[in-house]
Amino acid sequence: MPEETLLAFDYGVKKLGVALGNSLLRQARPLEIIETATRDARFARIEVLLKLWQPERLVVGLALNTDGSDQEATARCRRFAHQLEGRFRLPVALIDERGSSMEAQKITGNAPDDAVAAAIILQRYFDALT
Structure with missing residues (x-):
């Protein structure tokens, strides 16, 4: 995978919650x-953050029930x-x-700190790459 923010x-x-990471370091x-x-x-x-950090990809946490089924927040x-994908024309992964x-x-x-939760979600994305 090429280096991406x-x-x-x-x-x-x-x-x-918002987190930042880099695919080279694989740390969020x-x-x-x-x-x-x-x-x-x-x-x-969000637009300000995108201009500031210029990410190549976005990750969004997907709310699921403990058994993996959809819940009210999933939609x-x-x-x-x-x-995000439509407005900013960036690929978005759901984790x-x-x-x-x-x-x-x-x-x-x-x-719970929503920014820390976002970092955990991003770290899960990186961990899934290996």
């Missing part, structure tokens, strides 16, 4: 949490991924996010 998203209706790090009042403001902030995650918020909570020792 990637941004990952832990999608939520109210908050959006939390970047920020986007908390905006409107969808337009959310996409405007919203898929829709968000399609919106199983089950347990990422609990793992983020263990790492931070506090309430």
Whole structure:
């Protein structure tokens, strides 16, 4: 795989965790949490991040039930991924996010951090490449 910069998203209706990573190092790090009042403001902030980091690929966490079946949030995650792909013309990968918020909570020792959860999702993407 060629070296790529990637941004990952832990999608939520109210908050959006964002992480950054590089395919050469295969390491992800939390970047920020986007908390905006409107969808337009959310996409405007995403556009700023895309211009700043210039990723070649995006990753979106896919909410699934513990048994791997779809849940209510699954369709919203898929829709968000399609919106990213359509608006910004970048390839988007969907990665199983089950347990990422609990793992983020263990790492931070506090309430789940959506940016840390996004980094966990991106790390899962990198780990799946090997």
